[in-house]
Amino acid sequence: MLDIFLDFYPLLFRGLGVTLLITLISCTSGTILGIFLSLGKIYGNKLVSRTVTAFIAIIRGTPLLVQLFIIYYGLPAYGIRFAPITAAVISFIINSGAYQAEYLRGSIQSVSSGQLKAALSLGMTKWMGIIHVVLPQALRRVIPAWTNEFIYMIKYSSLAYVIGAKELMTEGKLIASRNFQFFNVYMVVALIYLVVIIIFVHLFNKFEKKVAIPGFDFER
Amino acid sequence: MPTKHLLKIEDLHHSFGEDEVLKGISLALNKGETKVIVGPSGTGKSTILNNIIRLVPPVSGKIYLEDVEITSTKKINQIRQQIGFVFQDFGLFNHLTAKGNVMIGLTKVKKMDKKEAEKIAMEELERVGIGGFADSYPSQLSGGQKQRVGIARALAMKPKLILFDEPTSSLDPELTGEVLTVMRNLAQEGMTMLIVTHEMGFARTVADELIFMEGGHIIEQGPPEKLFKNPEHKRTREFLFKLTDLYGEGEE
Numbered sequence: 001m002l003d004i005f006l007d008f009y010p011l012l013f014r015g016l017g018v019t020l021l022i023t024l025i026s027c028t029s030g031t032i033l034g035i036f037l038s039l040g041k042i043y044g045n046k047l048v049s050r051t052v053t054a055f056i057a058i059i060r061g062t063p064l065l066v067q068l069f070i071i072y073y074g075l076p077a078y079g080i081r082f083a084p085i086t087a088a089v090i091s092f093i094i095n096s097g098a099y100q101a102e103y104l105r106g107s108i109q110s111v112s113s114g115q116l117k118a119a120l121s122l123g124m125t126k127w128m129g130i131i132h133v134v135l136p137q138a139l140r141r142v143i144p145a146w147t148n149e150f151i152y153m154i155k156y157s158s159l160a161y162v163i164g165a166k167e168l169m170t171e172g173k174l175i176a177s178r179n180f181q182f183f184n185v186y187m188v189v190a191l192i193y194l195v196v197i198i199i200f201v202h203l204f205n206k207f208e209k210k211v212a213i214p215g216f217d218f219e220r
Numbered sequence: 221m222p223t224k225h226l227l228k229i230e231d232l233h234h235s236f237g238e239d240e241v242l243k244g245i246s247l248a249l250n251k252g253e254t255k256v257i258v259g260p261s262g263t264g265k266s267t268i269l270n271n272i273i274r275l276v277p278p279v280s281g282k283i284y285l286e287d288v289e290i291t292s293t294k295k296i297n298q299i300r301q302q303i304g305f306v307f308q309d310f311g312l313f314n315h316l317t318a319k320g321n322v323m324i325g326l327t328k329v330k331k332m333d334k335k336e337a338e339k340i341a342m343e344e345l346e347r348v349g350i351g352g353f354a355d356s357y358p359s360q361l362s363g364g365q366k367q368r369v370g371i372a373r374a375l376a377m378k379p380k381l382i383l384f385d386e387p388t389s390s391l392d393p394e395l396t397g398e399v400l401t402v403m404r405n406l407a408q409e410g411m412t413m414l415i416v417t418h419e420m421g422f423a424r425t426v427a428d429e430l431i432f433m434e435g436g437h438i439i440e441q442g443p444p445e446k447l448f449k450n451p452e453h454k455r456t457r458e459f460l461f462k463l464t465d466l467y468g469e470g471e472e
Contacts, residue, residue, distance in 0.1 A: 117275055118311030122325035122377065123301035132328050136315045213315055215359025 001184045001191075008175050008188075015171030016192060018085065022157045022167060025089050027150050030096025035135070037101035042108055043130065052101070059098035065159055067091045072163045085167075088160035092153065100142075100149060107141035108134060140211055147204040151197050158193075168192060225284070226251045226412055227272070227381060232281035234267050241267050243436035245281070249381065249414055254407045256415045256423040256444075259433035260459065265416040266308075269383040272414075273300050285380065301329060304374025304382035308389050310366040312358040318345060318369045319354040322376045330377070344372040348402045364395030368402055381412035388419060420460070424448060432456045 005012070041052040059067070072087035082090065111134050119129030158169035172189035176182045225248040234242040241264035249255055257265045270276035272283055274296050283290045290299050312321050319341045326337035345351045348368040350361075358366055367387055374382050384403065388396040400422050407413060407426050417423060423430055423444060430444040432455075440447060440456045451457045 114307065114309055114311050115313060118305075118307060118313065120275060121273060121300055121305040121307075121311070122373070123297045123299075123329045124325075125297055128328060132324060133313050133315075137313075140315065213359075214357045 001188055004175070004179075004181060004184050005188050008171075008185075011171045011175060012168065012188070012192060015166060015168035016196065018165065018167040019154065019157050019169075020196070022085065022089055022092065022160060022165070023150065023153045026092035026096050026157070027146075027153050029089075029093045030100050030149070030153075031146065033093060033097030034100030034104050037097060038104035038108055039130065041101065041105055043126070056098045056101055059095055060102075064091065064095050064156060065162070067095060068159060068163060084160065084163045084165035087163060088157070088165045088167075092157065096149060096153060100146070103142050103145040103149070104138060107145075108138040110141060111137045140213070143204065143208045143211070147201065147208075150200060150204070154197055154200070155193060225249060226253075226286060227414070228284045229268070229272070230282045230284075232268065232271060232278055232283065234264065234271055234276070234279050241436050242271070242278075242281075245433075245436075245438060247431060247438065247441070249412060251380075251412055252410045253428045254411075254413045254415065254426055255429045255431060256417060256427035257431045257433055258416075258418065258420070258423055258459075259439075263433045264436050265433055266385050269305070269385045269414065269416060272383060273303050273305060275305075297329075301325075301377055302380045304377060304379035306367070306370050306374055306382060306384045306387045308386040310358070310363075310370045310390070312366055312369055312373075314358050317355050317357055318350065318361065318365075318372075321358070321369055322373045325373065325377050340376050341372070344376045345369070347375065348372045349398075362395060363391045364398045367391065367395075367399045371399075371402055371406075375406075381414065382406070384413060384415040384417065386416050386418070388417065432459065434459070 037052050037056065040048045041056070042049075044052065068088065068091040071091045072082065072084065075081070115133050115137070116126070116129045119133040120126070124132065157167055160167050161169040161173060164170065168189060172185050176185040179185070227249040229245055229247050232242050232245040233240070241262075245264075245268060247255070257268065259265055267276060271278040271281075272290065274290065278291060281291065285299055285302060288299065290296070293299060313324065316324060319338065322341035322344055323334075323337045326332040326340060327334055332340075342351060342354060345354050348371050350365050350368050350372070353361060353365055353369075356365075358369070361369065370387075371382075387403070388399050391399060396419065400419060403413070403415070404422070404426050415423075415427075425444075427444050429441055430447045431441040432439045432447060432451075432453075434455060440451060440453050447456055448460055451460065
């Protein structure tokens, strides 16, 4: 296995770079989308709230692979064409946004209504209260779920291989189809995912501790 | 209708669903006055305070802050900047330090420069005797300290009056004492205050006027000594005497 790693690490690392790029863009953009969706669902008017609810239901209720195929293979029929990586990123953002919206909704609703009431009493508008008081608390509470989402996304991004985006899994498959050492190559690929994920989990735990506030987790 | 009172409430009604909790409340507050509303639980005392700054919009009636009709104004946020509110459960922002809690209204609502806001925040925290806890988070403070941060937060906005919604009901007697001391000092400094409380000793010694409410009506209002010693209504006598029996005549 070591010899495979040594022989092919430039290709594998290039693939890993694409994997991380897809994951980072998808997850962070997904967070931004998720924030808007969750705020729309909780604080929006009936139309906005219902639209968001339906959107989330559709995205969470259909397989990611199907969504990816619709975007990459389906949309060109209507003149919309994306490069494989772009198509992958778009479908991952939409998917991650829908999931993150639900995580965020939970953490926003766990911030007591008294907090927003106190913000209003100082003369803040509802949206100022949401931005300066509710979200800073909700976002801290969502970090563990977000970490989970990021880890899922690192692994789910391997789905991009089916439309030929050159990420880690694709590079692995290309190497294996040339030297036929399927077991060894995929073991190396798996180990790379594992090491990267362990590193990220460690980083996020550190981040969570850094932004932690005394006693905050236990406040309701 | 303009008025010379600082705060004036006319024929205020409020209902929660079918349940009418306020059945025509009228009262007025002059600058520098402290009025205390007392009465059995569930008689709508807190609802009045929530109605005043429209945290709960009233069903009908008119409320004025000086010449501005609060009940119809489009600029409710400007009114709320001028009326402080102290909550029973403190309402401190959990993600901010004591100082941050006092500053946020100044920096975000009044758009004050951070340095200036910090200076005011420290002054107000000193004023309520917890300057040493400026960098503590709410979870690190006792209930009494939390409520004093809540009062400092209201004071920092330089309000024309402050509404207190059962400010000591979540506190044990010792902590209640430290919060009441702060409120007593404010009254002496001439702050205008409308207070809902069950602290009869405090009401008796600090209030310029005591308002006894029951069943959504004001039964009787007047100087505390009169209500305690010589009330006009039987119900007032029963309520206040029961409390005096239970807790004595209060402070002093």
